[in-house]
Amino acid sequence: MFKTIKKDLPASIVVFFVALPLCLGIALASGAPLFSGLISGIIGGVIVGSLSGSKIGVSGPAAGLAAIVLTAIGTLGGYQNFLVAVVLGGVIQLLFGVLKAGVIGYYFPSSVIKGMLTGIGIIIILKQIPHFFGYDAEPEGADSFFVISGENTFSAILNVLDNITVGSMTVGFIALAILLLWDKILTKKGRIFQLIQGPLVAVVVGIIFYSLTQSNEAFAISPSHLVSVPVPEDASSFLAQFSFPNFNAITNPDIWVIAFTIALVASLETLLCVEATDKLDPNKNVTPTNRELLAQGTGNIISGLIGGLPITQVIVRSSANIQSGGVSKMSAIIHGFFLLISVILIPRLLNMIPLSVLAAILLIVGYKLAKPALFKKMYDLGWKQWIPFTVTVFGIVFIDLLYGIGLGLAVGIVVILLKSYQNSHFLHIEDKSNGKHKIKMTLAEEVTFFNKGAILKELDSLPRDTYLEIDILKTRYLDNDIIEILEDFAYKAKERNIDIKLVSKRGVVENPPSFIGFFEERPKSKLSLS
Known part of the structure; x- marks a missing residue:
């Protein structure tokens, strides 16, 4: 792993700066102590990163669980009771991993991912647009359309016009210019610009800007527009920030319901993120999903035991890692150590970082995930890819992550069923022969009850005096529902003067009295080895 440290170390710095405000913001949105977000970020990096089989995935607190956590803390009567559910959720995730439930992630269509x-x-x-201009009413890390404050994504953007903070906006544009200059020009000029990442330079410039403008009323940035890491006075106050689960509440049935909910949602988000990051990975590594569930379960058990939020693999941090050149799990692990060391040694320095600078970093990450060229590419692939893709995008933007994925998956299933309906058979109509229409129906390789409607419609529409050839030479599986349709049709065909020719591997039969025998699987022959 240390062979790639030259790439992983710079990437870990970028992931650290992306993760820091997200950990704090998700904790705030969850109604949990701010330090709990940092705990889960540290464990997600160091523990889960070490145990995971993913080379570029980064774990930590997830925005998708914030609403569940907020409700659960109130329902269970306190944060310490909630931590019991986090620990139990981790145990259930371990069980998922043992039962090989990681295969679920492979059943999501590429268009949805x-x-x-x-x-x-x-x-x-x-x-990030409001944070970039210095309007920080919404916590960092929220990903749902509606937020706790009552605003929605677009109303928050509109409110920016009345709440611009000049200092935040100015340093935000400076940071964005540095990032673009670094990405487009300087990284190609010398190796030093590849080792020292643009986001680190942008953050340093942001701290300097904040320090120099404190006495300037026009450009001064207030503490509400800066990173807000808890600052302990001494070792005892630092340790006092940790919370521990109240296992006396384990008999509360609500805790078990919430534990299962956390395990299910966290596992699903993780598996989807694994599938997505593997697609982004330029080296095309394949993450072992069952091992990932075991790693996430272990992380959640430890996080719950010391006061952290639930953990999942997170696409924002993972994509930042990939885009910054991370190639092994060392970048995720090192970012976790950076979080740990920084909150112990330099919390006051971290609290001098303007949120608008971190917003500039995330704007670049967001653009690389949603490039306009991708929309054109998906459109060119045809409607079967385009419709599930756009439904997923709109669902995520206007509702939230899991709803958007669910809607995209539902549309994807409908598309599959529709194509299955259409492709169950092929009809070839020939000229009249001996006063009869000659029609050949070739059945597909697999024909299930989904195809009943299409086949029934074709058979019912056949005119009188037809010669129908049914070809099942390539058919490997034929549902019993279809056999029953053919049986009924054979009975009615005599009344309509329709002759049937059945072509199968068992031979050619004219007007078979029954279809059942032709589709029953023969017993496999026994092979004797001499």
């Missing part, structure tokens, strides 16, 4: 990445990219851009 690409829509997920694009939708998250758009959400990042829309959510």
